[in-house]
Amino acid sequence: MPADKEKAALVAAAQWFARLGDEAVDEAERQRWREWLAAAPEHARAWARVEMIARPFSQLRSNAHPACSRQALREARREPRRQALRLLGIGAMALGGSVLLGAALPRSVQWQVLAVLNTGLATQVGEVRHVELDDASRLSLGTATRVRVDYSEELRRIVLYAGEIMLDSGVDRRTVPRPLVVDTEHGRITALGTRFSVRRLEGLTQVDVFEGAVRLAPVNGEGTVTVEAGESGRLTARQAAANGQASAARERWMKGLLIADNVPLGDFLAELGRYTTVKLEADRNVSHLQLVGVYRISEPARDLPLILAALEGSLPLRVQMTGRGDVRLIAK
Amino acid sequence: MDLAVASGECIGDIYRAHHGWLQGWLRRQTGCGERAADLAHDTFLRLLGQREAKPLSEPRAYLTTVARGLLVDFWRRQALERAWLDALSSQPEPCAPSPEEKALALEALMQVDAMLDRLKPRVREAFLLSQLDGLTYREIGERLGVSERMIKKYMAEAMLNCLMLNTDDASG
Numbered sequence: 001m002p003a004d005k006e007k008a009a010l011v012a013a014a015q016w017f018a019r020l021g022d023e024a025v026d027e028a029e030r031q032r033w034r035e036w037l038a039a040a041p042e043h044a045r046a047w048a049r050v051e052m053i054a055r056p057f058s059q060l061r062s063n064a065h066p067a068c069s070r071q072a073l074r075e076a077r078r079e080p081r082r083q084a085l086r087l088l089g090i091g092a093m094a095l096g097g098s099v100l101l102g103a104a105l106p107r108s109v110q111w112q113v114l115a116v117l118n119t120g121l122a123t124q125v126g127e128v129r130h131v132e133l134d135d136a137s138r139l140s141l142g143t144a145t146r147v148r149v150d151y152s153e154e155l156r157r158i159v160l161y162a163g164e165i166m167l168d169s170g171v172d173r174r175t176v177p178r179p180l181v182v183d184t185e186h187g188r189i190t191a192l193g194t195r196f197s198v199r200r201l202e203g204l205t206q207v208d209v210f211e212g213a214v215r216l217a218p219v220n221g222e223g224t225v226t227v228e229a230g231e232s233g234r235l236t237a238r239q240a241a242a243n244g245q246a247s248a249a250r251e252r253w254m255k256g257l258l259i260a261d262n263v264p265l266g267d268f269l270a271e272l273g274r275y276t277t278v279k280l281e282a283d284r285n286v287s288h289l290q291l292v293g294v295y296r297i298s299e300p301a302r303d304l305p306l307i308l309a310a311l312e313g314s315l316p317l318r319v320q321m322t323g324r325g326d327v328r329l330i331a332k
Numbered sequence: 333m334d335l336a337v338a339s340g341e342c343i344g345d346i347y348r349a350h351h352g353w354l355q356g357w358l359r360r361q362t363g364c365g366e367r368a369a370d371l372a373h374d375t376f377l378r379l380l381g382q383r384e385a386k387p388l389s390e391p392r393a394y395l396t397t398v399a400r401g402l403l404v405d406f407w408r409r410q411a412l413e414r415a416w417l418d419a420l421s422s423q424p425e426p427c428a429p430s431p432e433e434k435a436l437a438l439e440a441l442m443q444v445d446a447m448l449d450r451l452k453p454r455v456r457e458a459f460l461l462s463q464l465d466g467l468t469y470r471e472i473g474e475r476l477g478v479s480e481r482m483i484k485k486y487m488a489e490a491m492l493n494c495l496m497l498n499t500d501d502a503s504g
Contacts, residue, residue: 014492018484023468046495053447053494056440057463065420066464069437072416073445073460120421124414146421278364301363325355325365 006042013046017054122146123163126275126300128256136170137180140254142199143275156180164199166254167191169212186235187218192226197250205235206243208250216240256298258307260291265315265329272307275300279326286317286331346391347376354395361403371406375399405442412441447494458483459490 016033019025037043060069121141123129129141134151141147145163156178158167169180169191180191182198184205189198194212198205207214209227216235217224225240227233232250234243249259249271258275260268266287269280275297293314295307308319308327320328351372358368375398416437420429429437448456458476461467462483467475469483476483 010495011492014488014495017491018488021462021469021487022480022484023470024480049495050491053491054463056443059440060437060444060464061466065423066466068416068419068423069441069444070460070464071419072412072441073448075415075418120423122417122421124417276363277366304363305360321356321359321365325359325368327365 006046009040009042009046010049012036012043013050016047017050118148118150120146120148125277126297128254128298130254133170135172135180138168138170140166142166142253151178154178157183159183160198160200160205162200164197164250164253166195166197166251168195169193184235185219186237187216187221187240189235190215190217194229196227197254199250203236206232206250207235208232208246210246210251252294253297256296258295258297260293260295262290262292265289265291265311265317269329272297272304276304278304280329281326282317282329283331286315286329289315289317291315346379346395350391350395351376353392354399357396358399358403362406367406371399371402374402378402408445409438409442412445413438416441447497448490450497451490451493454478455486455490455493458486462487 016036019029020033037047060066121129121131121139123141123143123145125144127141127143131139131141133139133149133156135156137156139147139149139158142164145165146161147163147165148159148161150157150159156172158165158181160182161184165182167180167182171193172178172180182189182191184198184200186205189196189205189207192213192215194209194214196207196209196212196214198207207216207227209229209231211229213226213228214233215224215226216233218235218240219237221238221240223240225233225242227242230246232243232246234241248261252259258268258272264287265282268291269282269287272295273280291311291314293310295303295310297303297307308329311317311329312319316332317329318332320330322328354375355368355372358371359365362368362371375395378398379395413434448459451459454476458472461472461475462469469480469487473480473483
């Protein structure tokens with residue numbers, strides 16, 4: 001504890017801080033504060049501390065969006081420290097013990113009702129988020145995804161900037177129902193009463209349809225293509241085209257499941273890599289191994305080690321951590 | 333001088349014997365190799381920051397205690413970052429902060445969050461409304477349903493709390 005004199009100075013400084021922050025403070029009061037400040041070295045020291053404490057606040061205030069900072073401080077508080085402790089406990093047993101991956105069942109999805117009509121939404125690497133929109137359309141955001149929900153009088157529009165979404169379109173209850181569309185830089189996908197996923201890839205947008213149908217229209221090209229349930233399509237800026245069967249994996253990520261339906265290990269790792277910042281690599285002599293399995297990836301920090309352990313168990317390979325903490329899969 | 337050298341050597345031994353193990357432990361906690369490396373590094377920095385070199389009878393227990401504290405901070409920072417980015421993206425005009433802006437804002441958020449941790453919710457809210465949103469005492473009083481005088485008391489209480497907290501840190 002500080003000496004009594006220092007402590008008294010701190011108490012006084014806190015009171016001056018409160019008085020000076022009052023909009024009703026007058027010049028006479030300010031003058032008294034200056035006199036107090038000059039009266040003793042410990043007063044000046046105490047005031048320097050007050051300024052030090054006020055500094056991060058003024059920094060946040062000048063940081064363009066003070067309301068966002070306040071919201072963040074409040075929201076982050078709701079996510080209690082317990083969560084961190086829980087993760088610590090679970091993390092400690094991650095690689096040991098038995099792993100029941102075959103039994104990974106889809107957990108029921110928690111839909112968060114979107115209170116605001118038009119907004120940007122984003123997920124971080126490894127995060128999946130589910131929101132219910134104004135028209136009861138259900139929108140799931142995959143890992144590292146950015147969208148904007150933009151509903152107007154004429155159009156229900158969702159813009160996909162990055163990542164992957166699954167959309168289960170609701171029925172517009174307006175007298176003149178508005179079309180529901182997803183826009184990417186490659187073109188427009190119009191829902192025709194349907195459930196479908198849209199994923200942004202390098203140079204193209206992939207669409208997998210599970211119910212109903214959608215219409216694809218390239219941004220700079222002629223001609224549209226209709227993709228029916230069970231089919232998939234691709235959209236580049238110039239062209240829309242059908243692209244074979246819809247992929248089950250594109251349907252299941254929203255339930256926190258990663259599906260390997262007889263795919264090469266290398267491809268599976270690329271998919272898994274979208275959920276983590278850990279670099280995952282397979283040696284050339286194992287990357288061609290075919291993999292069949294269903295893996296849970298709802299909490300990547302917890303599930304990633306489990307998945308790697310399961311790969312070790314089911315394929316002739318070994319998981320190796322590099323010095324930098326990256327993961328390499330090598331032949332056993 | 334002697335002390336520093338002794339402490340450096342002592343830590344060097346601990347580092348050689350336990351660094352790999354600690355990093356592995358942290359990797360399992362975070363699921364991320366890069367973070368584990370950073371946190372292990374920070375753990376040893378903390379150790380170097382100790383004024384006295386005391387021989388550790390249970391080095392691993394000690395290291396995990398220090399590392400656990402850093403991990404809690406790390407999760408906290410993640411929660412703040414996520415909440416902050418969420419708040420930003422729900423702005424009428426979504427904006428992507430530059431890495432520098434983001435780092436500065438998060439640093440400030442962490443400091444503020446730590447300082448306000450022990451305040452009563454009303455005092456905390458009053459302090460935030462004043463210091464972040466720049467509301468006047470009257471506006472805050474109206475919002476919280478108390479008098480301006482009470483707000484002034486809250487402000488002094490909040491500031492004193494922060495001041496004492498920092499003092500404890502410095503002397504302890």
